[in-house]
Amino acid sequence: xxxxxxxxxxxxxxxxxxxxxxxxxxxxxxxxxxxxxxxxxxxxxxxxxxxxxxxxxxxxxxxxxxxxxxxxxxxxxxxxxxxxxxxxxxxxxxxxxxxxxxxxxxxxxxxxxxxxxxxxxxxxxxxxxxxxxxxxxxxxxxxxxx
Numbered sequence: 001x002x003x004x005x006x007x008x009x010x011x012x013x014x015x016x017x018x019x020x021x022x023x024x025x026x027x028x029x030x031x032x033x034x035x036x037x038x039x040x041x042x043x044x045x046x047x048x049x050x051x052x053x054x055x056x057x058x059x060x061x062x063x064x065x066x067x068x069x070x071x072x073x074x075x076x077x078x079x080x081x082x083x084x085x086x087x088x089x090x091x092x093x094x095x096x097x098x099x100x101x102x103x104x105x106x107x108x109x110x111x112x113x114x115x116x117x118x119x120x121x122x123x124x125x126x127x128x129x130x131x132x133x134x135x136x137x138x139x140x141x142x143x144x145x146x
Contacts, residue, residue, distance in 0.1 A: 030096075032090065032096065052095065052123075083131045083143075093122060104126075130145060131143065132144050
Protein backbone atom coordinates (compact mmCIF):
# COMPACT_ATOMS: atom_id res chain seq x y z
CA UNK A 1 0.00 0.00 0.00
CA UNK A 2 1.15 3.48 -0.80
CA UNK A 3 2.61 5.03 2.36
CA UNK A 4 1.11 8.42 1.44
CA UNK A 5 -2.35 7.00 2.15
CA UNK A 6 -1.27 6.24 5.71
CA UNK A 7 0.06 9.79 6.07
CA UNK A 8 -3.25 11.21 4.86
CA UNK A 9 -5.13 9.01 7.34
CA UNK A 10 -2.86 10.18 10.18
CA UNK A 11 -3.27 13.84 9.20
CA UNK A 12 -7.06 13.55 9.08
CA UNK A 13 -7.45 11.33 12.17
CA UNK A 14 -5.26 12.79 14.89
CA UNK A 15 -4.64 10.33 17.69
CA UNK A 16 -5.91 7.31 15.73
CA UNK A 17 -3.69 4.56 14.41
CA UNK A 18 -3.98 3.31 10.84
CA UNK A 19 -5.20 -0.29 10.67
CA UNK A 20 -2.52 -2.95 10.78
CA UNK A 21 -1.38 -4.06 7.33
CA UNK A 22 0.77 -7.07 6.64
CA UNK A 23 2.72 -6.81 3.42
CA UNK A 24 2.73 -10.22 1.78
CA UNK A 25 6.04 -11.81 0.79
CA UNK A 26 6.96 -12.35 -2.82
CA UNK A 27 6.66 -16.13 -2.32
CA UNK A 28 3.12 -15.78 -0.93
CA UNK A 29 2.10 -13.38 -3.73
CA UNK A 30 3.27 -15.88 -6.33
CA UNK A 31 1.39 -18.65 -4.53
CA UNK A 32 -1.83 -16.60 -4.43
CA UNK A 33 -1.50 -15.74 -8.11
CA UNK A 34 -0.92 -19.39 -8.97
CA UNK A 35 -3.96 -20.47 -6.96
CA UNK A 36 -6.15 -17.86 -8.66
CA UNK A 37 -4.83 -18.96 -12.07
CA UNK A 38 -5.69 -22.58 -11.22
CA UNK A 39 -9.15 -21.53 -10.06
CA UNK A 40 -9.67 -19.76 -13.40
CA UNK A 41 -8.24 -22.81 -15.18
CA UNK A 42 -5.41 -20.79 -16.66
CA UNK A 43 -2.00 -22.18 -17.53
CA UNK A 44 -0.49 -18.68 -17.32
CA UNK A 45 -0.01 -18.58 -13.57
CA UNK A 46 3.39 -16.89 -13.88
CA UNK A 47 1.92 -13.93 -15.78
CA UNK A 48 -0.08 -11.65 -13.48
CA UNK A 49 -1.34 -9.51 -16.35
CA UNK A 50 -2.81 -12.54 -18.14
CA UNK A 51 -4.38 -13.93 -14.95
CA UNK A 52 -5.99 -10.58 -14.09
CA UNK A 53 -7.19 -10.22 -17.69
CA UNK A 54 -8.84 -13.64 -17.42
CA UNK A 55 -10.30 -12.68 -14.04
CA UNK A 56 -11.84 -9.54 -15.56
CA UNK A 57 -13.30 -11.56 -18.42
CA UNK A 58 -14.98 -13.96 -15.99
CA UNK A 59 -16.24 -11.51 -13.38
CA UNK A 60 -19.80 -10.27 -13.22
CA UNK A 61 -20.46 -6.54 -13.05
CA UNK A 62 -22.35 -5.40 -9.95
CA UNK A 63 -25.00 -3.15 -11.46
CA UNK A 64 -26.09 -0.13 -9.46
CA UNK A 65 -23.04 -0.10 -7.19
CA UNK A 66 -20.04 2.22 -7.42
CA UNK A 67 -17.26 2.60 -4.88
CA UNK A 68 -16.94 6.28 -5.76
CA UNK A 69 -20.47 6.92 -4.45
CA UNK A 70 -20.43 8.78 -1.13
CA UNK A 71 -22.78 6.18 0.40
CA UNK A 72 -20.74 3.16 -0.73
CA UNK A 73 -20.22 0.61 2.03
CA UNK A 74 -18.02 -2.45 1.43
CA UNK A 75 -19.71 -4.46 4.16
CA UNK A 76 -23.11 -3.88 2.55
CA UNK A 77 -21.67 -4.88 -0.83
CA UNK A 78 -20.40 -8.27 0.35
CA UNK A 79 -23.73 -8.89 2.09
CA UNK A 80 -25.53 -8.03 -1.15
CA UNK A 81 -23.28 -10.50 -3.01
CA UNK A 82 -23.83 -13.19 -0.33
CA UNK A 83 -20.10 -13.29 0.39
CA UNK A 84 -18.93 -14.17 3.87
CA UNK A 85 -15.31 -13.05 4.12
CA UNK A 86 -12.80 -14.37 6.59
CA UNK A 87 -11.67 -11.97 9.31
CA UNK A 88 -8.64 -11.01 7.24
CA UNK A 89 -8.64 -10.25 3.53
CA UNK A 90 -6.02 -9.65 0.89
CA UNK A 91 -5.86 -6.50 -1.19
CA UNK A 92 -4.06 -6.83 -4.53
CA UNK A 93 -2.93 -3.35 -5.54
CA UNK A 94 -1.35 -3.97 -8.90
CA UNK A 95 -0.50 -7.11 -10.83
CA UNK A 96 0.31 -8.97 -7.61
CA UNK A 97 3.50 -6.99 -7.09
CA UNK A 98 1.98 -5.44 -3.96
CA UNK A 99 -0.48 -7.43 -1.83
CA UNK A 100 -1.46 -6.62 1.75
CA UNK A 101 -3.42 -8.50 4.37
CA UNK A 102 -5.83 -6.49 6.54
CA UNK A 103 -8.73 -7.09 8.91
CA UNK A 104 -11.94 -6.98 6.88
CA UNK A 105 -13.68 -4.79 9.47
CA UNK A 106 -10.82 -2.28 9.27
CA UNK A 107 -11.00 -2.26 5.47
CA UNK A 108 -14.75 -1.57 5.63
CA UNK A 109 -14.45 1.09 8.31
CA UNK A 110 -11.63 2.98 6.60
CA UNK A 111 -12.28 2.11 2.97
CA UNK A 112 -11.85 5.71 1.78
CA UNK A 113 -8.23 5.56 2.91
CA UNK A 114 -7.53 2.28 1.11
CA UNK A 115 -9.11 2.87 -2.29
CA UNK A 116 -8.72 6.17 -4.12
CA UNK A 117 -10.90 6.94 -7.15
CA UNK A 118 -8.96 7.62 -10.30
CA UNK A 119 -5.85 5.96 -8.94
CA UNK A 120 -6.54 2.45 -7.68
CA UNK A 121 -7.61 -0.81 -9.26
CA UNK A 122 -7.87 -3.35 -6.43
CA UNK A 123 -8.89 -6.95 -5.93
CA UNK A 124 -10.15 -8.08 -2.54
CA UNK A 125 -10.29 -11.75 -1.54
CA UNK A 126 -9.57 -14.03 1.39
CA UNK A 127 -7.56 -17.20 1.96
CA UNK A 128 -10.44 -19.41 0.82
CA UNK A 129 -10.29 -18.01 -2.72
CA UNK A 130 -14.01 -18.70 -3.01
CA UNK A 131 -14.64 -15.13 -4.14
CA UNK A 132 -12.90 -12.05 -5.50
CA UNK A 133 -14.32 -8.53 -5.58
CA UNK A 134 -12.61 -6.11 -7.96
CA UNK A 135 -12.96 -2.34 -7.85
CA UNK A 136 -11.51 -0.34 -10.69
CA UNK A 137 -10.24 3.24 -10.65
CA UNK A 138 -13.67 4.53 -11.73
CA UNK A 139 -15.39 2.76 -8.84
CA UNK A 140 -16.97 0.08 -11.00
CA UNK A 141 -17.32 -3.19 -9.14
CA UNK A 142 -17.21 -6.74 -10.39
CA UNK A 143 -16.93 -10.11 -8.69
CA UNK A 144 -16.55 -13.81 -9.13
CA UNK A 145 -17.54 -16.62 -6.76
CA UNK A 146 -17.01 -20.38 -6.77
